[in-house]
Amino acid sequence: MPEIEQFAAPGSEWWRSAVIYQIYPRSFADASGDGIGDLPGITSRLDSLKDLGVDAIWLSPFMTSPQRDAGYDVADYRDVDPLFGTLADFDTMLEAAHARGIRVIVDLVPNHSSDQHVWFQEALKAAPGSRERARYIFRDGTGENGELPPNNWESVFGGGMWQRVTEADGTPGQWYLHIFDATQPDFDWTNEEVREEFRSILRFWLDRGVDGFRVDVAHGMIKADGLPDYTPPSDADSMGGGEANVPYWGQDGVHDIYRDWHELLAQYDGDRALCGEAWLPTLKKTSLWVRPDEMHQTFNFPYLMTAWDAKALGDVIRESLDDFGAVGAPSTWVLSNHDVVRHATRLALTVDNPQGEGIGPHTPNKPDAVIGLARARAATTLMLALPGSSYLYQGEELGLPEAMEIPDEYRQDPTWFRTKHERYGRDGCRVPLPWEADAPAFGFNDTGLSWLPQPDEWATYARDVELADPNSTLSLYTELLALRRAHGFGSGSLVWEDFGADAVAFRRGDVHVVANLGTAPIALPGDATFLVKSQPFAGSELPVDTTVWFTRG
Numbered sequence: 001m002p003e004i005e006q007f008a009a010p011g012s013e014w015w016r017s018a019v020i021y022q023i024y025p026r027s028f029a030d031a032s033g034d035g036i037g038d039l040p041g042i043t044s045r046l047d048s049l050k051d052l053g054v055d056a057i058w059l060s061p062f063m064t065s066p067q068r069d070a071g072y073d074v075a076d077y078r079d080v081d082p083l084f085g086t087l088a089d090f091d092t093m094l095e096a097a098h099a100r101g102i103r104v105i106v107d108l109v110p111n112h113s114s115d116q117h118v119w120f121q122e123a124l125k126a127a128p129g130s131r132e133r134a135r136y137i138f139r140d141g142t143g144e145n146g147e148l149p150p151n152n153w154e155s156v157f158g159g160g161m162w163q164r165v166t167e168a169d170g171t172p173g174q175w176y177l178h179i180f181d182a183t184q185p186d187f188d189w190t191n192e193e194v195r196e197e198f199r200s201i202l203r204f205w206l207d208r209g210v211d212g213f214r215v216d217v218a219h220g221m222i223k224a225d226g227l228p229d230y231t232p233p234s235d236a237d238s239m240g241g242g243e244a245n246v247p248y249w250g251q252d253g254v255h256d257i258y259r260d261w262h263e264l265l266a267q268y269d270g271d272r273a274l275c276g277e278a279w280l281p282t283l284k285k286t287s288l289w290v291r292p293d294e295m296h297q298t299f300n301f302p303y304l305m306t307a308w309d310a311k312a313l314g315d316v317i318r319e320s321l322d323d324f325g326a327v328g329a330p331s332t333w334v335l336s337n338h339d340v341v342r343h344a345t346r347l348a349l350t351v352d353n354p355q356g357e358g359i360g361p362h363t364p365n366k367p368d369a370v371i372g373l374a375r376a377r378a379a380t381t382l383m384l385a386l387p388g389s390s391y392l393y394q395g396e397e398l399g400l401p402e403a404m405e406i407p408d409e410y411r412q413d414p415t416w417f418r419t420k421h422e423r424y425g426r427d428g429c430r431v432p433l434p435w436e437a438d439a440p441a442f443g444f445n446d447t448g449l450s451w452l453p454q455p456d457e458w459a460t461y462a463r464d465v466e467l468a469d470p471n472s473t474l475s476l477y478t479e480l481l482a483l484r485r486a487h488g489f490g491s492g493s494l495v496w497e498d499f500g501a502d503a504v505a506f507r508r509g510d511v512h513v514v515a516n517l518g519t520a521p522i523a524l525p526g527d528a529t530f531l532v533k534s535q536p537f538a539g540s541e542l543p544v545d546t547t548v549w550f551t552r553g
Contacts, residue, residue, distance in 0.1 A: 006321040007493040008387030009328050015212065015273040015296050015389060016330040017490025018055035019481060020105065022393045024338045025062050025084055026070060026451060027432040030441070035449030037432065039085035043093045045435075046100055048463065052397060052474075053481035056103035058214050058275075060338055062090070063109075066116050068183040069414055070430070072216060073114035077201045094209055103211035105275065110198055111217040112184040120185050124165060128174050135194055136185045137177035137223070149175050152229045153248065156180050156238045156356065158418035161248075177227075179220055179248060181414045189221045189257060199264055206268050218276030218289065218298070222253035238356030238415070239339070241279030241301055250280050258294040273297060275332070279355075283316070283323040290329035297389060300324075300332045304340065305355070308347050308375055310517040314504045317386065318496075324388070333383045335376070336393035342429045343379060345402035348372030356415060358424030359404050366404065373399050374535055374545040377476055378515055381534040381547035382504060384480045385513040387492055392477075395433050398461045399473030402428040403452070410453055427452055437462035471536055479532055483549065487511060499524075503542075515547040527552050 009016070029041030039062060049057065061071030062084040071081065080087050097104050113120060119135050126132035128140070139150040141164065149162035156179055163182040167173035177186045187194045202213070219240065224247035236242055240249040258274065265272040275297040280286045282302070289298040306316045320331040335343040340355055348367035353359065359366075376399065384390055406427055413425030431452045435443030437459040441450050459465070466472035484490065489508055499505040502518025511531065516522045521541035528540060528550040537543050 005493050005495045006318065007325060008321065008491050009325045009330050010491070011328075011330075013271040013273075013296070014055065014103065015271065015275075017387075017389060018103070019053070019384075019390050019392065019484070019490075020056045020058055021049055021052070021054040022058045022060065022337060022391060024060045024394055024430055026060075027430050027444075028394055029433070029435070030445035030449075033445045033447035033449065034083075035441075035445070035447070035451045036083050037444070038083065039080065039089040039093050041445075043089075043096050046093075046096055046102065049102060050100045052478055053485065054102065054392065056105055056211065057097060058105040058391070059107060061107045061109060061216075066114055066183070068114070069181055070412070072109055073112075073116075073181065073184045074109050075114040075116040075118075077108075078204050091208065098209070104209075105212040105214055105273070106205055106210050107216060108198075108201070108213040109216040110187065110189075111220045112178065112180060112186045115183045115185055123176075123185075125168060127168075131193075133174070134191055135188060137188050138174045139177070139227070141175050145172075146174075147172070150177075151227050152231065153177075153227075154232070155182075155418065157414045158420075158423065177223075179217070181418070186223075187221070189253070195257070195260065199260070202261065202264055206265070206272060210272075211270065212265075212273035212275065212296075214275045214277065215295070216277055218258075218295070219250045219254065219278035219280060220248055221257060222251040223248050224251055235352065235354055237279065237305075237354045239279040241305070241355070242281060244281045250278070250285065255288070255291075255294060258289070262293050262295070275299065283319050287323040287327050287329065290324065291327045292329075297330065297332050299334055299337075299391070301334075303331075304334050304337075308379075308517055310502050310504050310515075313382075313515075313517065314496075317504070321387070321494075331386070331388035332391060333386050333388060334391040334393075335379055335383060336396050336429070337391070338393065338430055339426055340429065342376075342393075342396065342400060342402045344372045344376035344396070344399055345369075345404070346372075347375035347379060356423065356425065358413070358415070358426055358428055359402055360424035360428070361405055361407075363404065363424070369401055371545065372401060373473070377473060377534040378517075378545050378547040380477065381480060381532065381549070382513065382515045384484050385489055385494075385506075385508060385511075385549060387490065387494060387508075389490065393429075397474050397477040398434070398463060398466055400433075400458070400461055403431040403455050404428055405455065406431070406453060412452070431455070431458075434458040434462040436464045476532070476534065483531060510551050512550050512552065513547065514542060514550075516542045516544050519544055524548070524550070525552055529553075 028037045031040035064076035122132040142148040153161035155161045162175040273296040324331040348371040415425030432444040440448035466474035494506040497505040505514040531549040534547040
């Protein structure tokens with residue numbers, strides 16, 4: 001194989017090469033002791049993130065919400081939910097993060113609001129065709145008396161995507177669209193009043209000093225004209241991504257919204273950034289979200305969803321660098337988040353598990369935990385050597401697996417309820433973190449309360465235990481981030497190398513990176529000097545499910 005050099009898109013903005021750590025506030029750290037994580041809890045643990053070596057944090061929703069979907073149902077976009085603290089707590093956290101050189105990205109949920117949002121409550125009281133209803137997607141039903149929904153769309157969380165309302169006079173009335181839960185009505189983004197409201201919301205948080213926004217469901221805000229019927233394949237991921245021409249995903253009209261937001265962010269100093277959650281069928285289409293006048297980043301879900309296969313992984317890395325680079329954007333790299341099975345479990349799955357389905361007590365063919373952790377460490381060691389920006393999900397630095405044995409009575413994901421317990425959903429990746437092995441709730445708080453039960457075996461993953469172990473996953477992540485920064489791996493180029501069909505291998509300057517995704521050891525050069533190994537081994541043969549960085553001579 002000839003050596004081929006690939007470059008990351010050039011530029012000096014911080015977001016092009018940053019390592020960004022996702023905090024799921026409910027499950028990170030709980031200062032109040034009520035069993036739900038909060039903003040003061042985040043502030044109290046920022047030194048741990050500074051020691052880890054991340055450049056920025058992204059906070060999943062903490063805004064006012066009835067919490068029907070863990071905060072992704074926002075009732076007030078300009079305030080903090082009392083569960084998480086106050087605006088003053090947010091300002092304190094933001095200042096403390098900035099003092100440690102850590103930037104802060106906040107989650108924005110523009111596709112839909114909570115049904116408790118003042119606008120939706122006004123819409124329910126208003127008449128069909130009113131200004132209040134025009135902020136959302138209300139339609140008359142079909143059938144003889146409007147008793148059938150306007151089309152056949154199925155909700156991401158299961159069941160229909162339409163909910164009928166009772167009008168002010170008590171009669172059955174119009175239907176409203178909700179891609180997700182019925183308590184999450186979709187905004188109508190063809191309405192200029194909606195667009196102006198979100199410009200104001202962006203300014204509110206930018207004026208407070210946030211460094212950017214992660215945009216939830218960035219591919220769902222515009223629906224196809226006429227809302228035509230659509231039936232997805234039975235094995236489709238819940239957030240789309242595998243199919244083309246879905247009438248509620250990836251419509252061209254979203255790009256006008258992001259061009260508008262790009263101009264707004266450009267009015268602020270400090271290279272404020274937009275990152276989109278857009279599940280799309282190809283990397284080439286994904287790259288359209290990050291053209292120079294649109295978003296700055298978008299999540300690389302094709303990379304996240306790639307199987308543990310050398311050819312597939314090499315191909316998606318090459319394609320990512322080519323397609324994002326072609327529009328002047330950095331590729332992003334991500335292996336876990338709050339919506340997918342943790343990669344310490346997912347990479348050992350032997351059967352298909354579509355995004356959003358989850359894993360639970362009755363899932364057949366449970367993955368091997370030892371294989372999963374080895375592959376997870378190897379995958380991260382490979383990922384953090386790639387040029388571009390990397391995202392880490394809280395707890396992956398501890399090697400946390402998916403919590404598979406959550407009892408039914410504790411589950412909270414709407415998917416579990418709307419599918420009548422057929423799909424477990426996402427609770428398993430959202431269980432509160434273990435900080436201290438011998439503390440109540442493993443140090444999540446000092447009361448022992450936890451909104452989702454923590455597995456007993458997580459004591460072995462507690463941060464204080466891993467800090468004391470030079471071979472722990474936490475020690476590996478800390479070493480990788482320090483080396484990544486020292487070698488400038490977030491930018492620049494890589495040169496592909498050939499270590500056989502079962503390897504993904506490239507060179508970054510004088511550092512060689514080799515990952516073994518096969519079933520037999522791979523011979524390495526005898527003069528290799530190892531900088532980091534994803535798992536300990538002796539000699540010069542690279543074990544399976546292992547990645548190394550090394551120099552020669």
